[in-house]
Amino acid sequence: MIPFRVLVRLKIFQLAGVAALAIPINTFLVQGSVSSVQAVMATALVVGCAAASVTLWYYSRRYVGEMSLLQRPGDAQSSLCFSVLDFWGNREDNIVPAGRLIAPLQGCSQTQLTEIAKQTLLPVDVEGDRQYILSLRHGHLVNKQKLMEVLKGRLSSEQTGS
Numbered sequence: 552m553i554p555f556r557v558l559v560r561l562k563i564f565q566l567a568g569v570a571a572l573a574i575p576i577n578t579f580l581v582q583g584s585v586s587s588v589q590a591v592m593a594t595a596l597v598v599g600c601a602a603a604s605v606t607l608w609y610y611s612r613r614y615v616g617e618m619s620l621l622q623r624p625g626d627a628q629s630s631l632c633f634s635v636l637d638f639w640g641n642r643e644d645n646i647v648p649a650g651r652l653i654a655p656l657q658g659c660s661q662t663q664l665t666e667i668a669k670q671t672l673l674p675v676d677v678e679g680d681r682q683y684i685l686s687l688r689h690g691h692l693v694n695k696q697k698l699m700e701v702l703k704g705r706l707s708s709e710q711t712g713s
Contacts (some may be wrong), residue, residue, distance in 0.1 A: 611636040654704030
């Protein structure tokens with residue numbers, strides 16, 4: 552999670568790319584015109600910085616740094632907390648009822664589970680929310696059994712309230 556957080560925060564330095572516009576602007580103010588090469592390169596730089604920033608923001612909102620199962624006293628239904636990063640690289644906790652999770656591993660055989668576990672990223676859909684991305688391979692698992700129950704849609708009835 553730390554390298555990903557650094558990557559998200561580095562996009563702020565892309566603003567330095569926008570600062571490169573200072574050269575063509577200065578040239579225009581001093582000489583009254585800017586060469587077409589400078590104008591094209593400055594435009595490409597700004598468009599590239601904007602595209603990289605939007606892409607990093609899009610994936611930072613979906614990559615799950617921590618997923619936890621929440622059971623509040625007196626509450627019959629469990630909730631899931633997906634911790635992701637916002638635009639500025641700060642933690643954002645999204646809490647959704649566990650019943651809204653579309654179980655990605657439901658009905659998978661042991662062979663399929665082994666293949667899925669070898670993949671770097673596992674997409675997880677939540678009804679009425681965005682698609683999240685889990686890293687089973689590189690993540691730290693505190694309770695593997697409980698995670699598999701959640702991803703297979705097999706939480707016990709006392710935890711889900713059904």
